[in-house]
Amino acid sequence: MKKHKWTIQEQGLFLKNTGDLLARGYPLSEALESLMHQLPQKRRHEISQCLYQLKEGFPFYQILANMNFNNNLIGYVFFAEQHGGLASAFLEGSEMVLRKGKDLEKLKKLMTYPVFLMFITAFLFIFVDKVLLPRFSSLFVSMQLQPNFFTKAVYLFGDLLPLFILISLFGLISLLFYYFFRFRNLPPIQQKKIIVKIPAGGHFLRLYYTHYFSVQLSYLLNGGLSIHEALSLFEKNDKQPFYRALGVAVKTKLREGYRLEDILTSYPFFEKELANIIRHGQKNGRLDQELTFFSRHCLNKMEEKTEKLLKLLQPLLYMFIGFLIVSMYLAVLLPMFHLLEGF
Template sequence: MTAYKWSLQEQCHFLKRTGELLDRGYPLSEAVESLLFQLSKRKRDELSQCLADLKEGYPFHQVLAKLKFNQHLVGYVFFAEQHGGLADAFQSSSEMMLKRDLDFEKVKKLLAYPIFLILITAVLFVFVETSILPRFSSLFQSMQLQANFFTKVVSSFGELLPFISLGFLFICLLFAAYYFFIFQKLPQIKQKTMLASMPVLGVFFRLFYTHYFSVQLSYLLASGLSIHEALHLFEKNEKQPLYKDLGKEMIKDLRKGEGLEEILLKYRFFEREVTHIIQHGQKNGKLDQELFFFSKYCLSLLETKIERLMKTVQPCLYMLIGFLIISMYLAVLLPMFHLMEGF
């Protein structure tokens, strides 16, 4: 049976309600069964099949993966099954992903309207450059008048516009080809290192990966596992190739005698401050708590930076739109004034 696509909000709400029922003392299978009646028929049928798998002993993270849940949510469930804090992990992970989805929706709404205005303005600009300005130019020539500087600039830009459009399309195709034929074939750690090295956007990737790694490691350590045992569970995480590869490499370095803080310095997709947190946590014997609070700090900082980016991008887009509109306005009016001066 083909799994029906659950939206991220639906996934988060389902996981959050499951965590709330677990908090009230429900066994996992009963909690899931109680939520069946709150779903649509199609989803209820799918979840009934997955519930049967759960009762047969399949791990819950495999059940969610079968439903094509978000890989980060599946990862949270996988680690929760290892350390036993299912209720808290389900609720915290769903709240975190809901906040991230809300931030993405804000960004999309922020960009959608200005981009729409830019496209409309660009169409009007092309219309002015191809239909109105040529008539002014013909009139200037017939009256032996010189076109003004602004009209020449707009005409020149109109001539360059097809080349600019083709160049932009070529760059997009180049990036798409690189992504599908080269980037996707790179090892996961190399991919994330490249993403974290991107200008402007790299900091968002670093904060997210640091938050995720820190919070999962803190839960595992709080359950009584050693660092080596916790990383071994990372290595067993088949649903998230990055953390599987990361756990494997870090275990090798630990066996060489390297400290955890030294190992993390090798990975550029982690914030440098996490090494100081680990050193401090190992000294005071509260590494799990230090990592947990640092993960919350990373998440808070990530949200703050997203808000700042939105406040910066929006005025810039509207300034660009305003410039294009004023340009068209002057492109029409200045030739008219110039024509009036010629009489």
């Protein structure tokens, strides 16, 4: 039977419902059997295959990987199977994914109309700049009328637009070359160090990496593991090369005598506050709880910043489009008013 790719929303809801049933005392196999009857027909065969693989002894994270689930969700399941807190980890992972999905949906809704308006404005601008305005300009020059501010603005934008498109294309091609021939061959940790330097999205990524590392480490510590044992599990996570490399690197530095908080401070893809949280948690003996609280703080902070960004983007687009439309109209109308005043 043909496999249908699960959307990120479907993955999040599936994991959330599974976590809800596990929290009520269901074993994993019974939870999946119960969910199978609530899912569409195209998903039932996949869940039945999932149940078969569970009975054969396959780990659940591996089964989800075979179903092409999101790597971050697979990571949640991998760590959950190590520390035993399946229900809470499933709910935490699904909450993170569903929040991300909601933010993307908000962004799509906010951007759909402005993007459509931009296309209409671009068509109108090309018509005014290439057809209408040159004809009027020749008339205005013969009447010895000086170009006004809006006429100059339209012509300037028309001259800069091709240059902007060329620069954008050149930049995109350069980024693609850099990615395929350089970036993807770098070690995972080095890749993340470069990514978080991106001006627009770097801080969001830093919050996300901090949230994910904090919540997984807190679960493992809460399950009775030491920091060294927890990092060993990070090292075994073959589905997430970055966290696997991170586990190896941090363990190596711990053996060399460095403190955990100092090691994490040296990584630019983590929030600086993480070191203080670890230091404080080690002093009061509640490191797992401190990390749990801090991970939620990072998630809430990401959501707040996303809301602010969405509220800023739409007005800026409308202002730019509005200025361009007003400039096009006034570039034509103002000289005509001057001509009418002369009669």
